[in-house]
Amino acid sequence: MHMDVHETTSDVMMIRDTNDGYGLVTRLLHWSMAVAVFGLFALGWWMVGLNYYSPYYQSAPNLHRGAGILLLIALVMRLAWRLANPKPDDSGLTSLERTASRIVHWGFYPLLFALMVSGYLISTPDGRPIDVFGLFSVPSLIQSKGLEDAAGVVHEWLAYFTIAVATLHAAGALKHHFVDKNTALTRMWSGPPA
Numbered sequence: 001m002h003m004d005v006h007e008t009t010s011d012v013m014m015i016r017d018t019n020d021g022y023g024l025v026t027r028l029l030h031w032s033m034a035v036a037v038f039g040l041f042a043l044g045w046w047m048v049g050l051n052y053y054s055p056y057y058q059s060a061p062n063l064h065r066g067a068g069i070l071l072l073i074a075l076v077m078r079l080a081w082r083l084a085n086p087k088p089d090d091s092g093l094t095s096l097e098r099t100a101s102r103i104v105h106w107g108f109y110p111l112l113f114a115l116m117v118s119g120y121l122i123s124t125p126d127g128r129p130i131d132v133f134g135l136f137s138v139p140s141l142i143q144s145k146g147l148e149d150a151a152g153v154v155h156e157w158l159a160y161f162t163i164a165v166a167t168l169h170a171a172g173a174l175k176h177h178f179v180d181k182n183t184a185l186t187r188m189w190s191g192p193p194a
Contacts, residue, residue: 026081062131068119088187122155
Protein backbone atom coordinates (compact mmCIF):
# COMPACT_ATOMS: atom_id res chain seq x y z
CA MET A 1 0.00 0.00 0.00
CA HIS A 2 1.38 3.42 -1.00
CA MET A 3 1.33 6.37 1.40
CA ASP A 4 2.03 9.83 0.10
CA VAL A 5 4.32 12.29 1.85
CA HIS A 6 1.40 14.41 3.09
CA GLU A 7 -0.12 11.47 5.01
CA THR A 8 3.23 10.56 6.55
CA THR A 9 3.91 14.15 7.64
CA SER A 10 0.38 14.43 9.06
CA ASP A 11 0.79 11.21 11.05
CA VAL A 12 4.13 12.37 12.45
CA MET A 13 2.64 15.73 13.39
CA MET A 14 -0.13 13.98 15.32
CA ILE A 15 2.44 12.03 17.35
CA ARG A 16 5.00 14.81 17.81
CA ASP A 17 4.44 18.29 19.23
CA THR A 18 4.13 21.12 16.74
CA ASN A 19 4.06 24.89 16.94
CA ASP A 20 0.25 24.61 17.02
CA GLY A 21 -0.19 22.07 19.81
CA TYR A 22 0.84 18.95 21.67
CA GLY A 23 1.15 15.59 19.95
CA LEU A 24 -0.19 12.27 21.14
CA VAL A 25 2.89 11.22 23.13
CA THR A 26 3.02 14.46 25.14
CA ARG A 27 -0.72 14.34 25.82
CA LEU A 28 -0.64 10.69 26.95
CA LEU A 29 2.32 11.32 29.23
CA HIS A 30 0.79 14.53 30.62
CA TRP A 31 -2.61 13.08 31.50
CA SER A 32 -1.36 9.70 32.74
CA MET A 33 1.20 11.45 34.95
CA ALA A 34 -1.46 13.85 36.25
CA VAL A 35 -3.70 10.93 37.21
CA ALA A 36 -0.73 9.12 38.79
CA VAL A 37 0.38 12.15 40.83
CA PHE A 38 -3.09 12.78 42.27
CA GLY A 39 -3.74 9.04 42.67
CA LEU A 40 -0.46 8.43 44.48
CA PHE A 41 -1.12 11.41 46.74
CA ALA A 42 -4.57 10.06 47.65
CA LEU A 43 -3.19 6.55 48.18
CA GLY A 44 -0.32 7.85 50.33
CA TRP A 45 -2.63 10.02 52.40
CA TRP A 46 -4.96 7.06 52.98
CA MET A 47 -2.32 4.42 53.67
CA VAL A 48 -0.47 6.33 56.40
CA GLY A 49 -3.56 5.80 58.56
CA LEU A 50 -3.53 2.02 58.13
CA ASN A 51 -2.66 -0.11 61.12
CA TYR A 52 -0.85 -3.45 61.22
CA TYR A 53 -4.14 -5.38 61.18
CA SER A 54 -5.47 -3.75 58.03
CA PRO A 55 -5.67 -6.10 55.03
CA TYR A 56 -4.02 -3.32 53.00
CA TYR A 57 -1.09 -2.75 55.38
CA GLN A 58 1.37 -4.43 52.98
CA SER A 59 -0.38 -4.13 49.62
CA ALA A 60 -1.07 -0.37 49.68
CA PRO A 61 2.60 0.61 50.22
CA ASN A 62 3.68 -1.95 47.61
CA LEU A 63 1.25 -0.41 45.10
CA HIS A 64 2.43 3.11 46.04
CA ARG A 65 6.12 2.20 45.62
CA GLY A 66 5.64 0.32 42.35
CA ALA A 67 3.53 3.09 40.82
CA GLY A 68 6.04 5.67 42.06
CA ILE A 69 8.87 3.92 40.19
CA LEU A 70 6.75 3.78 37.03
CA LEU A 71 6.02 7.49 37.46
CA LEU A 72 9.77 8.14 37.69
CA ILE A 73 10.29 6.29 34.39
CA ALA A 74 7.47 8.33 32.81
CA LEU A 75 9.07 11.53 34.15
CA VAL A 76 12.39 10.70 32.46
CA MET A 77 10.57 9.82 29.23
CA ARG A 78 8.58 13.04 29.37
CA LEU A 79 11.68 15.17 29.88
CA ALA A 80 13.49 13.46 26.98
CA TRP A 81 10.42 13.87 24.76
CA ARG A 82 10.06 17.52 25.76
CA LEU A 83 13.69 18.24 24.87
CA ALA A 84 13.29 16.49 21.50
CA ASN A 85 10.13 18.36 20.44
CA PRO A 86 9.29 21.96 19.57
CA LYS A 87 7.38 23.91 22.20
CA PRO A 88 3.93 24.96 21.02
CA ASP A 89 3.46 28.68 20.48
CA ASP A 90 2.57 30.56 23.66
CA SER A 91 2.29 34.05 22.16
CA GLY A 92 -1.35 34.21 23.32
CA LEU A 93 -0.14 34.47 26.91
CA THR A 94 0.95 37.65 28.65
CA SER A 95 4.62 38.03 29.57
CA LEU A 96 3.81 37.25 33.21
CA GLU A 97 1.77 34.16 32.25
CA ARG A 98 4.59 32.93 29.99
CA THR A 99 7.12 33.31 32.81
CA ALA A 100 4.82 31.58 35.32
CA SER A 101 4.16 28.79 32.82
CA ARG A 102 7.88 28.14 32.29
CA ILE A 103 8.59 28.15 36.05
CA VAL A 104 5.76 25.70 36.75
CA HIS A 105 6.47 23.39 33.80
CA TRP A 106 10.24 23.21 34.32
CA GLY A 107 9.81 23.21 38.10
CA PHE A 108 7.71 20.05 37.99
CA TYR A 109 10.70 17.95 36.84
CA PRO A 110 13.02 18.54 39.82
CA LEU A 111 10.06 18.63 42.22
CA LEU A 112 8.73 15.23 41.10
CA PHE A 113 12.25 13.81 40.95
CA ALA A 114 12.95 14.91 44.54
CA LEU A 115 9.58 13.51 45.64
CA MET A 116 10.37 10.12 44.11
CA VAL A 117 13.94 10.01 45.43
CA SER A 118 12.66 10.72 48.94
CA GLY A 119 10.09 7.94 48.50
CA TYR A 120 12.86 5.58 47.38
CA LEU A 121 14.89 6.51 50.48
CA ILE A 122 11.93 5.72 52.74
CA SER A 123 11.66 2.24 51.26
CA THR A 124 15.23 1.01 50.78
CA PRO A 125 17.58 1.95 53.68
CA ASP A 126 17.07 -1.51 55.22
CA GLY A 127 18.65 -3.08 52.12
CA ARG A 128 15.46 -4.39 50.54
CA PRO A 129 14.81 -3.57 46.88
CA ILE A 130 11.56 -2.11 45.56
CA ASP A 131 9.56 -4.68 43.61
CA VAL A 132 7.69 -3.13 40.69
CA PHE A 133 4.65 -5.38 40.20
CA GLY A 134 6.85 -8.44 39.64
CA LEU A 135 8.25 -6.90 36.43
CA PHE A 136 11.61 -5.81 37.85
CA SER A 137 13.06 -4.54 41.09
CA VAL A 138 15.03 -1.44 42.00
CA PRO A 139 17.96 -2.26 44.29
CA SER A 140 18.76 -0.54 47.56
CA LEU A 141 21.79 1.68 47.00
CA ILE A 142 22.05 3.37 50.40
CA GLN A 143 21.64 1.53 53.69
CA SER A 144 21.44 3.85 56.68
CA LYS A 145 19.52 3.38 59.91
CA GLY A 146 17.04 6.21 60.49
CA LEU A 147 17.25 7.52 56.92
CA GLU A 148 13.65 6.47 56.29
CA ASP A 149 12.39 8.84 59.01
CA ALA A 150 14.13 11.92 57.57
CA ALA A 151 13.16 10.91 54.03
CA GLY A 152 9.56 10.43 55.20
CA VAL A 153 9.32 14.01 56.46
CA VAL A 154 10.78 15.35 53.20
CA HIS A 155 8.49 13.11 51.15
CA GLU A 156 5.39 14.29 52.99
CA TRP A 157 6.21 17.99 52.56
CA LEU A 158 7.15 17.54 48.90
CA ALA A 159 3.90 15.63 48.30
CA TYR A 160 1.78 18.47 49.69
CA PHE A 161 3.81 21.05 47.75
CA THR A 162 3.47 19.01 44.52
CA ILE A 163 -0.29 18.81 44.91
CA ALA A 164 -0.49 22.55 45.62
CA VAL A 165 1.53 23.36 42.46
CA ALA A 166 -0.46 20.85 40.38
CA THR A 167 -3.72 22.37 41.62
CA LEU A 168 -2.51 25.87 40.70
CA HIS A 169 -1.46 24.53 37.29
CA ALA A 170 -4.94 23.04 36.76
CA ALA A 171 -6.61 26.25 37.95
CA GLY A 172 -4.49 28.24 35.49
CA ALA A 173 -5.48 25.93 32.63
CA LEU A 174 -9.17 26.29 33.52
CA LYS A 175 -8.79 30.07 33.73
CA HIS A 176 -7.23 30.14 30.24
CA HIS A 177 -10.05 27.97 28.91
CA PHE A 178 -13.12 29.54 30.53
CA VAL A 179 -12.07 33.14 31.24
CA ASP A 180 -9.47 33.96 28.58
CA LYS A 181 -11.14 31.70 25.97
CA ASN A 182 -7.76 30.60 24.60
CA THR A 183 -6.66 27.17 23.39
CA ALA A 184 -4.12 26.25 26.08
CA LEU A 185 -6.25 23.47 27.59
CA THR A 186 -7.72 22.36 24.26
CA ARG A 187 -4.25 21.85 22.77
CA MET A 188 -3.27 19.58 25.67
CA TRP A 189 -6.56 17.70 25.46
CA SER A 190 -7.09 17.21 21.72
CA GLY A 191 -3.73 18.15 20.20
CA PRO A 192 -2.88 20.36 17.24
CA PRO A 193 -5.77 21.45 15.03
CA ALA A 194 -6.21 19.18 11.99
